[in-house]
Amino acid sequence: MTLRRLVFIALVLTLSGLAGAESVTLVTGGRAHYTVRTPEDPDEMELKAVAELERYLARLAGREALEAAETPSVTIEIGDAADNDILRERASADQSGFFIEVTPAAVRLAGTTPTATLYAVYDLLERLGCRWLMPGQIGEIVPALGTVRLETMSVVELPDFASRHLQALPGGEASDEWALKMKLGGPTFPGSHSWNRLVPPDEYYETHPEYYAMVDGERVPTQLCTSNPAVVAIAAQSIIRMHEETGETWFGIGPNDGGGFCECESCRALDTGDTDPLTGEVSITDRFLTFANAVAAQVHAVHPQIKFAFYVYHNYMRPPKKVIPDPSIVPAVAPISLCRLHGMGNSICPERNYHQWLIREWTKICPEVYHRGYSYNLAGPNLPLNYVSRWAYEIPFCKRAGITGFRVETQMSWANYGPLGYVMAKLMWDAEQDSHALLDDYYTKFYGPAAEPMQQYWTYMDRLRRNAPYHTGNAVNIPDIYTPKAIDDLSRWLRAAHDRARTEPYAERVHIAAESFRYLHAFLRMREAAEEFEWGEARAALDEMREVGQWMHDYDPPLMEQHGGVARLNRFWAREVEQGQERTHGGNKLVHAFGDSWRTFMDPTDIGEDLRYFSPRTDDGAWKTLKTYSQSWSDQGLRYYKGVMWYRQTVSIAPHWAGRRLMLWFGGIDESAKVWVNDTYIGECETNGWEPVEFDITHAVRFERDNLVCVKVTNNRLNELGTGGITRPVMVWSPKPAEPAAEE
Ligand SMILES: [Zn+2]
Ligand SMILES: [Zn+2]
Numbered sequence: 001m002t003l004r005r006l007v008f009i010a011l012v013l014t015l016s017g018l019a020g021a022e023s024v025t026l027v028t029g030g031r032a033h034y035t036v037r038t039p040e041d042p043d044e045m046e047l048k049a050v051a052e053l054e055r056y057l058a059r060l061a062g063r064e065a066l067e068a069a070e071t072p073s074v075t076i077e078i079g080d081a082a083d084n085d086i087l088r089e090r091a092s093a094d095q096s097g098f099f100i101e102v103t104p105a106a107v108r109l110a111g112t113t114p115t116a117t118l119y120a121v122y123d124l125l126e127r128l129g130c131r132w133l134m135p136g137q138i139g140e141i142v143p144a145l146g147t148v149r150l151e152t153m154s155v156v157e158l159p160d161f162a163s164r165h166l167q168a169l170p171g172g173e174a175s176d177e178w179a180l181k182m183k184l185g186g187p188t189f190p191g192s193h194s195w196n197r198l199v200p201p202d203e204y205y206e207t208h209p210e211y212y213a214m215v216d217g218e219r220v221p222t223q224l225c226t227s228n229p230a231v232v233a234i235a236a237q238s239i240i241r242m243h244e245e246t247g248e249t250w251f252g253i254g255p256n257d258g259g260g261f262c263e264c265e266s267c268r269a270l271d272t273g274d275t276d277p278l279t280g281e282v283s284i285t286d287r288f289l290t291f292a293n294a295v296a297a298q299v300h301a302v303h304p305q306i307k308f309a310f311y312v313y314h315n316y317m318r319p320p321k322k323v324i325p326d327p328s329i330v331p332a333v334a335p336i337s338l339c340r341l342h343g344m345g346n347s348i349c350p351e352r353n354y355h356q357w358l359i360r361e362w363t364k365i366c367p368e369v370y371h372r373g374y375s376y377n378l379a380g381p382n383l384p385l386n387y388v389s390r391w392a393y394e395i396p397f398c399k400r401a402g403i404t405g406f407r408v409e410t411q412m413s414w415a416n417y418g419p420l421g422y423v424m425a426k427l428m429w430d431a432e433q434d435s436h437a438l439l440d441d442y443y444t445k446f447y448g449p450a451a452e453p454m455q456q457y458w459t460y461m462d463r464l465r466r467n468a469p470y471h472t473g474n475a476v477n478i479p480d481i482y483t484p485k486a487i488d489d490l491s492r493w494l495r496a497a498h499d500r501a502r503t504e505p506y507a508e509r510v511h512i513a514a515e516s517f518r519y520l521h522a523f524l525r526m527r528e529a530a531e532e533f534e535w536g537e538a539r540a541a542l543d544e545m546r547e548v549g550q551w552m553h554d555y556d557p558p559l560m561e562q563h564g565g566v567a568r569l570n571r572f573w574a575r576e577v578e579q580g581q582e583r584t585h586g587g588n589k590l591v592h593a594f595g596d597s598w599r600t601f602m603d604p605t606d607i608g609e610d611l612r613y614f615s616p617r618t619d620d621g622a623w624k625t626l627k628t629y630s631q632s633w634s635d636q637g638l639r640y641y642k643g644v645m646w647y648r649q650t651v652s653i654a655p656h657w658a659g660r661r662l663m664l665w666f667g668g669i670d671e672s673a674k675v676w677v678n679d680t681y682i683g684e685c686e687t688n689g690w691e692p693v694e695f696d697i698t699h700a701v702r703f704e705r706d707n708l709v710c711v712k713v714t715n716n717r718l719n720e721l722g723t724g725g726i727t728r729p730v731m732v733w734s735p736k737p738a739e740p741a742a743e744e
Helices: 011-019 044-060 085-091 114-127 172-181 229-246 285-300 350-365 388-401 420-429 435-467 484-500 506-531 535-554 566-582
Strands: 006-008 023-028 034-037 074-078 098-102 106-111 148-151 153-157 163-167 212-215 218-224 250-252 307-312 329-333 405-409 589-593 597-603 624-627 643-651 663-666 672-677 680-686 693-696 707-715 730-734
Touching: 023 044, 023 074, 034 044, 044 074, 044 114, 085 098, 085 106, 085 153, 098 114, 106 114, 114 153, 114 172, 163 420, 229 250, 229 285, 285 307, 285 329, 329 350, 350 388, 388 420, 388 435, 420 435, 435 484, 435 506, 484 506, 506 535, 506 566, 535 566, 663 672, 680 693
Parallel strands: 034 074, 074 106, 163 405, 250 307, 307 329
Antiparallel strands: 006 153, 023 148, 098 106, 098 153, 212 218, 589 730, 597 624, 597 643, 643 707, 663 693, 663 730, 672 680, 672 707
């Protein structure tokens, strides 16, 4: 029970003493002993509240609909019709606040807003045993009570966080309905990459290039030159105009997404020299807040109620050294580049503890701070992962730190994340409830006879993620987390659950998890086959993933958002496998499969070309060995290394390939490369870590002795994932020789 939660025991109950609470009967024998009183001019949400209450009361009674009793004894008062101004006043502390009062003569359900009145109805139904454990019919629990009785009570409910949003829940209406039942809502943190909106380059860049960032000596419209007073004035005027046109009162004021910040002398003079440890760039937080404060002052001279928003992100993630933000400026801590596998408070992960420090520091200087977390492993194809213990720690921590609200990016996938969405939503309302009790209730009600093995399944998955000493983004570490032993254990629990869940809806709920497990298993087979150059098998596993992913997408309600699942599979993982298969089938032949380990040399000052690191005459005896496809840069201690890395490997090509065309193919390089074979410069490419690239090396290959393949990889951009260098398998292949032209 939290401090802001005020619970009153009704006087009538206190007086009844040892007899305990009185109960009020709403339904017996299919008859409604109540009448409903609605406000005179009801809002749409208040009408919905009445309809939902009546619909669920009938279902609790085990009926399609209820008949009216001859002499109804109870009045249910909804919204403004609920007669208790003292409780209404207490609930008004939050726009989502509501009260429930049950006396022998009346049930009163009312919120600060009509939506909060609907929350009151759902809250009462939960007290009667209803649950909405995921969107749609499949997630709904409505016990058959027959007789519906309420204890007398008087409760005011206020959320622990004014703003509770899981961003991008998949699938329209069912998700929207579920969000209402889970009391998600409140003010929405506005989009905050805003400089293009405040000082549009279309309008000003041509006539006033000096309003924009000086980068390498030129004015470019990537970001603003915020030390220019004219820029401050235009930004303030834009906000004043937008407010007057739309009535909006909360505006994004943060930089555009991406880098390219102003290097002019006056802008740089506002930096303190504090360096962001992740990007290695100078922190621009102080210069940004100088700008934001100046804009706020000009806006407030006209409209003092306006608030501002920005993301604590990129090289303005560090707290300021000197400038205190105006209280109307609201940051959302959005550490996209930090590890997203682990949670705060996990000693395995320094990055999440840095995140926790950031929240502590920002909440010291800003009255309102939002958490814009990332509750999925960024850019992954939505494989099963259980983040429950992470949020069971982070949400109460945020409560203690004074966080105002959440706008969490989720890529929510009900098949792959199990109880996560339910637990997050419940904790966002009441952060200090017992998460273990919440989970016990979830497993018991959702899985029925299969509760025990399914609890084992999800809990083990959570432990595997929490204890995995890897921090790379996307699905790179999935094969490290889900070892063969882990897969065996998980399969055993799924089989036990399958055996126990013989009836619906439990069988279907276990089936959903089993399909997500099949999706995971296909991913693991795809990676294993790709890394063994068994491209036909890898391709079959890719096709199975697409099939299961499509099924999860088409399920009603959707178990996985297309954008977050199959689309990311296709974007990040499919091209390599498809090309690998095409280049080794249909007469095309695999000539040589490169090993996982390469000789490597780190070249932060980029002198290797002058020193001819690509030459066979340069000895690489003192170079280090790095893995390529089996371990990421992050796994090998190079998480935030930006710069050049040289890779060399010696290969021998059998003489029978002489006369055939030979192609050097890379499954993925992050992010640009130059290639030499035996001192011969072959070519270069720009890529992104997951697009395969290839070079014709026919002219450079020798058959009588070993060939030295040398790759200079440059990785300069922070890509948020912790990858770099050669990231995927490398091979030499030979295209099928052209058929000799047929004779006429
Ligand atoms: Zn400037
Ligand atoms: Zn981590």
